[in-house]
Amino acid sequence: MGVFEVLRFGLKRGGMGIADRCVTHPLFSWTWSGAGEIRFVPRLAEFRPADSQTIIEMMEGKYLLAGRMVETYGASPFALESDFDDWFADLHGFGWLRHFSAVTDPGQRAFARTLVLDWVGRFGEFDAEAWDLFITARRVLNWLKSLSLLSEGATPDQSRAILRSLSIQVQSLKVRAPLVYGPVTRLMVEIALVGAALSEAEEARDLSAHVASLQALLETVLDDDGLVKNRNPFTQIQILSEIIPVNQALGQRHGHMAAAIGPRIEAMHRALEKLVLGTREPVYANGCGQVPVELVLAITAQSGVRGSGSGLCGGYGIVVDGPGKLVADSGLVPPLAFARDAHAGALSFEYANGSTLVVGNCGPAPAGLSDSGNLFRHTSAHSAPTIDDISSARIGGGTMTGNALRPRGPEPIMALDGAENTLELTTGAYRDRYGLDIVRRLTLMGGGQTLVGQDRFIAAGNRSRQQGAFTIRFHLAPGVALERSSGEALFRMTYRNGEVWAFLWEGAEADIDDSVRHSAHFGLNRTRQIVLHGPARSDTDVAWVFTRQS
Structure with a gap:
């Protein structure tokens, strides 16, 4: 990534941010906040599923949004100050309105309308967080999809207040759209x-x-x-x-x-x-x-x-055999404008056989651990190899690039051998420091019930670099009972549905460690991980297998 590209990105992003703050400043916002009322009619349909239990919980003051339960104890959720950005975004995005759209109970429908009117009363004028462009766009769409819910049973004054606010939000999007980077x-x-x-x-x-x-x-x-x-x-x-x-x-x-x-x-x-x-x-x-x-x-x-078979898509490799499916990440770093939340997941994968998740990644940081977000973006939070636990891509730290992910080394290489149902991925993220590339081969066989893997460390670059130690992590699904067979290079895993799987390996030492996996309901689920380790040298070859036993 060149210096001029980073500089151009930072200056353009900063300039557009300044321009947006100008048009939303009280000195100028009157030019769009005084827009006339537009008459909208319900033409957008909602196809997302509704959940009656969510309605009950919200009417009890319990708001489960973005994996975080917040209790209001009778107060309006919009009166709370939240430290959880994702929860705030979901609340103000109004995607939860869909749960009320199909109900016939007048009290439940009135409750939803009351929440919308409460938002209009508290945030009807511009607020930098509540009027974030992504949130505002979602809110506009969700109000439009719920127009029947919001208008039926409303008084004329209530209908005018909602349509007036909706009109102003639409006009704000028109004015601010050219300033979005x-x-x-x-x-x-x-x-x-x-x-x-x-x-x-x-x-x-x-x-x-x-x-x-x-x-x-x-x-x-x-x-x-x-x-x-x-x-x-x-x-x-x-x-x-x-x-x-x-x-x-x-x-x-x-x-x-x-x-x-x-x-x-x-x-x-x-x-x-x-x-x-x-x-x-x-x-x-x-x-x-x-x-x-x-x-x-x-x-x-x-x-x-x-459903489709094995293939490549957007920097991911997909291997399918019967009910077994594996998705691996080459580690391709997105363009700078898209890389703010990207993870350093080079050579990582998730593998499931039918409805059984065998091995996966940790996922993003939950709402309550936003300060630890970059830890969950690190390669070690993925089922992937590293050297000296150094991440396969740089995570944030740049003044101009903000928190964006930035590549290390050359672009990754990925190839699929359809005849062998084998995916091969190569990362050069460690070439400059260690003079090594890592090549991972993944083969799915036996009707999707056996995954054969190989991680090779091969010499790359013009000269030898410093020595390091490799770590290969496999984050297991929550609820797995993991035990090691005495005297054998074998772990036995019993999953919640009763399936028993085995993990075998050679070419490395192995340990068991704690791990976590993201949950939409609990924030994180605790689980375990298998950790292979050893010296990272040229021609080091580690082989491993996941296979179902019963």
Whole structure:
């Protein structure tokens, strides 16, 4: 990554941030906050699943959002000061409104409307955090999808207050959209603007311009495989959750416009399907943690895409054999504008046989441990090899780049041998310091019930470098009972569903250590990890096998 690229990134990001602060300053915000009221009608449909238990908990003052339960003890959730950014974003994004949309109980519907009106009363005027562009775009879309819920039973004054606030938020997105540097945020803003234009009672004159902008942004944000360039499956899910209803409404009213963006949305579906294991959860990689299975299934149901075999996608390698599926990360570092939350997961993988997760990664830091976020981005939080526990990519630390992930060494290499059902990945992240590249081969066989792995350390570069020690970690699924066979290079693992698996290895010493895995409900689940270690020398060869015994 060149100095000029970093400098250009920092200056552009900083300049746009200053411009956004200017247009949202009270001296200038009157130019858009005084926008006239737009009459919106319910045209966007909600396909995401609803949960009646969530309604009960919220009415009791318990808000489980972003994996964090917060009790308000009767107070409005918007009256609380939260230290948990993800919880705050989910609360102010109003995705939870979908749980109320299908209910018929007048009291429950009134409760949802009261929360929206409470937000209008507290945050109707610009607030830097609550009016964050990504959050505002999601809030606009979720209010538009819940218009029937918010309007039925409301007094005329309540309806006017909601529509007035919605109009101002839409106008703020129009004014601030050109000042967004983050490509994913810019895309979400444009999805919201297309959704708002479609929902206007009168035909919006700027609809075609917004659709054209959306089409261009999809080309910018997605790679050739249809994966978001930050390589985060959760971002893929967030975008699909919002763009699907917008494209469906667009198809009903302007089929030719929907046809222009439809192929890219279908490519997004195909990319997501490749990164979902047999557990029906996406792989924990590059900031993605536990996602509700019902949400993944709901998104899948919106497309005709079905399971595919082994292949490559967006820097990931996928190996499939029967019900067994493995997704490995080459360690490709996203472009700088997409790398803020990316993980240093070179050569890491997750492997499931059917609904049994055998081995995986730790996932992102939970809401309560945001200060430890970079620890969870480190290679050691992944099922991957390292040397001297040095991360395979640089994590943050740059004034201009902020917390973005930056590459070490050359771009990784990945190849799939279809005949052997073998994936080979090579990282040069340790070449400059140790004069070594690491090559990992992964072969799935036996109907997906046996994974054979090999990690080789090979000489690279022009001269010998310092000596180090390798560590190869395998983070196991929560609830696994792990025991070591006496006198054998074998671990036996008993999973919660009763399946018994064995892990065998040669070419290294082995230990058992504690580990964790991200949970949407508990923050973290405690689990165990198998750790192989030894001296990292040229031609060091470590072989290992996961195989099901019963």
